[in-house]
Amino acid sequence: MERAREIGIESFWHKDVSEETILDIINRMLVGELIYQNSTPEVMLGSVKSTEFTPMEIQVLRLLTIGAGNEEIA
Known part of the structure; x- marks a missing residue:
């Protein structure tokens, strides 16, 4: 969330909520x-929780x- 604020995003919400909540947020x-x-919701990435990553x-x-890092090395 801090990064979103830092780069000027005016609002940010994850989409894992009800349609009514999304409509309320939009209004x-x-x-x-x-x-x-x-807070950022916890999701599973494979067998690891997203909150366990550094x-x-x-x-x-x-x-x-x-795709960064996928450039061919000469």
Whole structure:
């Protein structure tokens, strides 16, 4: 959440909530409220909980998901 705020994202919410909650969030954002979740939900990545990764491991996973490091080495 801190990173979202730092880079200027006005609101951020994970999609693992009910449709009613999402609609409420959208309506609140439309009137100018900035909305961030209090915590990141815990999800399983393989056999590991997302909360068990170190910040460096999270950074590596982010790079892998965007394809960084897949360039061919000459």
